[in-house]
Amino acid sequence: xxxxxxxxxxxxxxxxxxxxxxxxxxxxxxxxxxxxxxxxxxxxxxxxxxxxxxxxxxxxxxxxxxxxxxxxxxxxxxxxxxxxxxxxxxxxxxxxxxxxxxxxxxxxxxxxxxxxxxxxxxxxxxxxxxxxxxxxxxxxxxxxxxxxxxxxxxxxxxxxxxxxxxxxxxxxxxxxxxxxxxxxxxxxxxxxxxxxxxxxxxxxxxxxxxxxxxxxxxxxxxxxxxxxxxxxxxxxxxxxxxxxxxxxxxxxxxxxxxxxxxxxxxxxxxxxxxxxxxxxxxxxxxxxxxxxxxxxxxxxxxxxxxxxxxxxxxxxxxxxxxxxxxxxxxxxxxxxxxxxxxxxxxxxxxxxxxxxxxxxxxxxxxxxxxxxxxxxxxxxxxxxxxxxxxxxxxxxxxxxxxxxxxxxxxxxxxxxxxxxxxxxxxxxxxxxxxxxxxxxxxxxxxxxxxxxxxxxxxxxxxxxxxxxx
Amino acid sequence: xxxxxxxxxxxxxxxxxxxxxxxxxxxxxxxxxxxxxxxxxxxxxxxxxxxxxxxxxxxxxxxxxxxxxxxxxxxxxxxxxxxxxxxxxxxxxxxxxxxxxxxxxxxxxxxxxxxxxxxxxxxxxxxxxxxxxxxxxxxxxxxxxxxxxxxxxxxxxxxxxxxxxxxxxxxxxxxxxxxxxxxxxxxxxxxxxxxxxxxxxxxxxxxxxxxxxxxxxxxxxxxxxxxxxxxxxxxxxxxxxxxxxxxxxxxxxxxxxxxxxxxxxxxxxxxxxxxxxxxxxxxxxxxxxxxxxxxxxxxxxxxxxxxxxxxxxxxxxxxxxxxxxxxxxxxxxxxxxxxxxxxxxxxxxxxxxxxxxxxxxxxxxxxxxxxxxxxxxxxxxxxxxxxxxxxxxxxxxxxxxxxxxxxxxxxxxxxxxxxxxxxxxxxxxxxxxxxxxxxxxxxxxxxxxxxxxxxxxxxxxxxxxxxxxxxxxxxxxxxxxxxxxxxxxxxxxxxxxxxxxxxxxxxxxxxxxxxxx
Numbered sequence: 001x002x003x004x005x006x007x008x009x010x011x012x013x014x015x016x017x018x019x020x021x022x023x024x025x026x027x028x029x030x031x032x033x034x035x036x037x038x039x040x041x042x043x044x045x046x047x048x049x050x051x052x053x054x055x056x057x058x059x060x061x062x063x064x065x066x067x068x069x070x071x072x073x074x075x076x077x078x079x080x081x082x083x084x085x086x087x088x089x090x091x092x093x094x095x096x097x098x099x100x101x102x103x104x105x106x107x108x109x110x111x112x113x114x115x116x117x118x119x120x121x122x123x124x125x126x127x128x129x130x131x132x133x134x135x136x137x138x139x140x141x142x143x144x145x146x147x148x149x150x151x152x153x154x155x156x157x158x159x160x161x162x163x164x165x166x167x168x169x170x171x172x173x174x175x176x177x178x179x180x181x182x183x184x185x186x187x188x189x190x191x192x193x194x195x196x197x198x199x200x201x202x203x204x205x206x207x208x209x210x211x212x213x214x215x216x217x218x219x220x221x222x223x224x225x226x227x228x229x230x231x232x233x234x235x236x237x238x239x240x241x242x243x244x245x246x247x248x249x250x251x252x253x254x255x256x257x258x259x260x261x262x263x264x265x266x267x268x269x270x271x272x273x274x275x276x277x278x279x280x281x282x283x284x285x286x287x288x289x290x291x292x293x294x295x296x297x298x299x300x301x302x303x304x305x306x307x308x309x310x311x312x313x314x315x316x317x318x319x320x321x322x323x324x325x326x327x328x329x330x331x332x333x334x335x336x337x338x339x340x341x342x343x344x345x346x347x348x349x350x351x352x353x354x355x356x357x358x359x360x361x362x363x364x365x366x367x368x369x370x371x372x373x374x375x376x377x378x379x380x381x382x383x384x385x386x387x388x389x390x391x392x393x394x395x396x397x398x399x400x401x402x403x404x405x406x407x408x409x410x411x412x413x414x415x416x417x418x419x420x421x422x423x424x425x426x427x428x429x430x431x432x433x434x435x436x437x438x439x440x441x442x443x444x445x446x447x448x449x450x451x452x453x454x455x456x457x458x459x460x461x462x463x464x465x466x467x468x469x
Numbered sequence: 470x471x472x473x474x475x476x477x478x479x480x481x482x483x484x485x486x487x488x489x490x491x492x493x494x495x496x497x498x499x500x501x502x503x504x505x506x507x508x509x510x511x512x513x514x515x516x517x518x519x520x521x522x523x524x525x526x527x528x529x530x531x532x533x534x535x536x537x538x539x540x541x542x543x544x545x546x547x548x549x550x551x552x553x554x555x556x557x558x559x560x561x562x563x564x565x566x567x568x569x570x571x572x573x574x575x576x577x578x579x580x581x582x583x584x585x586x587x588x589x590x591x592x593x594x595x596x597x598x599x600x601x602x603x604x605x606x607x608x609x610x611x612x613x614x615x616x617x618x619x620x621x622x623x624x625x626x627x628x629x630x631x632x633x634x635x636x637x638x639x640x641x642x643x644x645x646x647x648x649x650x651x652x653x654x655x656x657x658x659x660x661x662x663x664x665x666x667x668x669x670x671x672x673x674x675x676x677x678x679x680x681x682x683x684x685x686x687x688x689x690x691x692x693x694x695x696x697x698x699x700x701x702x703x704x705x706x707x708x709x710x711x712x713x714x715x716x717x718x719x720x721x722x723x724x725x726x727x728x729x730x731x732x733x734x735x736x737x738x739x740x741x742x743x744x745x746x747x748x749x750x751x752x753x754x755x756x757x758x759x760x761x762x763x764x765x766x767x768x769x770x771x772x773x774x775x776x777x778x779x780x781x782x783x784x785x786x787x788x789x790x791x792x793x794x795x796x797x798x799x800x801x802x803x804x805x806x807x808x809x810x811x812x813x814x815x816x817x818x819x820x821x822x823x824x825x826x827x828x829x830x831x832x833x834x835x836x837x838x839x840x841x842x843x844x845x846x847x848x849x850x851x852x853x854x855x856x857x858x859x860x861x862x863x864x865x866x867x868x869x870x871x872x873x874x875x876x877x878x879x880x881x882x883x884x885x886x887x888x889x890x891x892x893x894x895x896x897x898x899x900x901x902x903x904x905x906x907x908x909x910x911x912x913x914x915x916x917x918x919x920x921x922x923x924x925x926x927x928x929x930x931x932x933x934x935x936x937x938x939x940x941x942x943x944x945x946x947x948x949x950x951x952x953x954x955x956x957x958x959x960x961x962x963x964x965x966x967x968x969x970x971x972x973x974x975x976x977x978x979x980x981x982x983x984x985x986x
Contacts (some may be wrong), residue, residue: 001713003635006609007688009585011647014577014608016599017590018484021613021652022873022910027949028656030649033577033584036570038480039595309543388569392576423573424480424531452531 072291097155098310112190112438113154162208175290191226216254238362242279288355311350328453333447360413612638653913660685663719670825678775697729728755770971805979896929910944
């Protein structure tokens with residue numbers, strides 16, 4: 001027994017620790033890779049041991065989950081009113097983004113959006129009335145995620161709101177999402193004034209029926225295909241949806257013209273979509289949802305199927321732990337603020353839009369989106385490095401969503417909670433930032449690393465389940 | 470008053486933080502400062518340093534604590550901002566190449582599929598697990614970290630042996646593999662002499678002398694100091710012997726170590742019987758009778774071991790080495806006489822200040838033959854342990870690389886501050902006759918030792934012009950610092966530079982003897 005074979009080759013070093021050792025080797029012209037090491041999550045040894053021991057079982061389950069994610073075929077198949085299609089939707093129920101929350105803990109923008117929805121539903125005339133009703137327990141709150149739905153920012157959905165209907169044709173499940181209102185004073189950022197409510201009414205009365213008829217004419221629209229193309233055109237479909245919106249516009253515009261006989265409405269609808277670069281966000285998000293929901297309840301899997309924030313808490317769910325929520329505190333994003341605003345104005349992270357990261361888009365695909373690098377530090381290299389880092393915690397790579405700059409490598413897909421805790425590296429999310437007070441709206445856009453806490457809890461949850469068997 | 474700033478989830482390695490901490494402590498209005506990760510150990514250090522705040526309880530390993538002591542309440546914001554800038558600077562420095570650094574070993578191997586060695590220098594509590602991952606990925610490992618439990622070491626080495634892998638360390642600072650110096654090693658010639666060492670600076674001294682003599686190294690394998698203890702059983706020492714035995718590029722083998730545990734020595738001796746290549750051994754401080762049965766050629770000093778290996782490599786009679794050393798002693802007598810003249814009456818003690826632990830040991834061993842009562846913080850005889858390592862007493866040899874000095878500070882081979890202060894402290898002592906120090910060059914060590922130490926020596930020479938300064942320089946002409954140039958600068962300033970650590974000890978011995986006459 002000896003190690004003589006080491007002497008036959010030129011040495012190639014992996015350096016973990018002091019950078020100077022790497023520098024010295026580089027100076028001598030030797031090959032060396034430096035690991036940017038971070039300590040593993042602060043988690044009970046025994047939990048890691050259980051996960052390690054069950055590695056084969058977990059990986060087998062993860063293979064199954066990854067296959068379901070990659071085989072998903074998300075289509076836009078129609079539009080409808082929430083109360084008609086969303087499971088469990090009813091009067092006096094407000095869906096919201098993120099994990100479950102109670103009225104006393106809702107953040108400013110979430111509160112504003114709920115009040116806006118109550119006014120929109122005609123249950124109150126103003127803030128005070130609506131607040132009184134909400135505080136008195138007149139409304140039920142429930143996470144979108146528990147109703148096959150996702151919502152950006154506050155993500156509030158009430159019974160009368162129109163929604164996109166998506167179907168995963170491989171597995172037959174559905175997902176729902178409201179229509180994007182554009183920027184400025186909008187419900188999803190907690191605005192509830194007349195302008196906001198009027199826009200919502202216009203969406204219900206003109207935008208919705210026009211789009212509904214157009215989609216009916218087309219039958220269905222292949223959204224996975226649009227996203228795949230959008231990534232080649234500089235979107236990561238979370239913070240940048242310009243290409244996705246354009247592609248959707250190309251698909252829907254002829255059908256709108258064909259199905260709507262009021263020229264004035266046609267113009268208004270097309271201008272509205274054209275003028276809102278984020279219109280496609282409310283389609284890329286339910287694409288993530290309808291793809292990942294099919295992968296729920298795969299026993300022993302450590303892959304994340306939902307990752308979301310309600311402005312107070314950050315929550316996640318695993319394929320292998322049924323409908324359990326693992327919750328920690330939501331963080332304030334590191335953002336580029338609009339003129340006149342600072343980090344002090346920012347609300348902690350909010351929205352279901354991190355479903356894009358969960359399915360291998362958004363921050364995970366940011367290398368495809370050099371146009372928004374100012375959010376991540378300024379250089380295109382930074383964006384590439386973020387995506388490269390996410391391969392470390394992804395179970396696999398996407399078959400359809402690719403990054404041109406990385407030689408069309410598939411995006412990192414399927415966040416593996418065991419890798420997150422072992423490497424001490426959490427998912428990287430790019431996101432919009434809401435003002436902490438209701439009614440003000442968006443104050444910036446930026447990036448953040450998800451908090452470690454919920455991932456530790458999820459690892460513990462999975463380990464306990466494995467141990468109890 | 471003490472104030473703190475906590476950055477949750479911001480991890481920095483300890484060396485980066487020491488560099489920042491050093492700068493912070495020197496900022497205006499700062500009385501005391503520390504920048505550390507909130508580990509249990511660091512928290513207890515903060516407690517002893519009176520820099521602990523109760524709120525730190527809630528933070529853990531991945532949180533960064535910045536603690537500042539200052540009397541200027543109005544300056545805290547500014548100080549914290551400056552610290553923040555330093556942290557940003559050091560983080561950006563890491564990122565400035567724009568290249569992607571993988572976050573894990575697994576991904577590093579994906580990026581560089583032909584990787585064959587992992588050098589691991591993480592904090593001890595993480596290092597073992599990372600080393601095992603590397604071994605399991607088929608990589609040989611050099612584990613620089615200390616504070617790795619001995620059970621972990623045994624587990625790692627067992628796995629390595631079963632899988633034909635080389636497991637150097639824990640606490641292995643020096644190795645030269647396929648001609649490439651790793652971590653704290655010197656740029657040596659390639660040649661046919663192989664070294665196996667359980668001592669880092671011992672390996673540096675031997676390999677450098679061999680190279681400076683014009684000979685060369687095939688492989689120099691560090692095993693970590695605990696390898697030759699009973700529990701580890703010499704696993705890597707013996708496996709390295711097996712490997713070098715069969716290595717066609719190695720014609721002579723040198724073993725460098727403190728005395729191995731008798732059971733381990735027995736194993737080594739048994740192994741040596743099956744090796745036809747000449748083996749030179751230097752087990753510093755061992756009873757030479759113990760070594761006789763091994764069949765190895767035994768040396769008394771690191772230098773002698775190096776010279777013996779060179780002689781064998783050169784097909785010379787090994788008796789030439791003792792002849793040469795004997796001859797040289799005559800010259801030393803004259804140097805010593807000259808130095809004694811300059812030392813005033815009443816000055817009678819040697820004060821040795823070392824950055825290399827093995828070098829400190831070697832001087833102790835050489836001096837104790839003729840001089841009694843030599844105190845040290847790594848005394849070979851416990852009755853001469855220094856009561857307070859910070860204060861010399863009689864003849865004193867201090868290793869500044871010992872844990873008591875390096876907690877929260879870089880190793881003295883990199884950071885000269887502490888030893889510089891100590892040099893001045895010794896110069897002020899009216900009983901100091903000789904200040905002896907080592908300079909270890911090579912990769913890993915301070916890039917410009919002359920710039921660090923010379924101004925201090927000059928200052929000390931002004932304080933005490935009647936002290937003898939003696940030094941040896943471990944390194945080679947190919948080292949980034951260049952040994953020849955380093956020696957010239959020292960000599961130009963009245964410092965006696967001896968060709969080896971052992972030779973420096975000999976001169977000291979002669980001078981002290983002459984003083985006592």
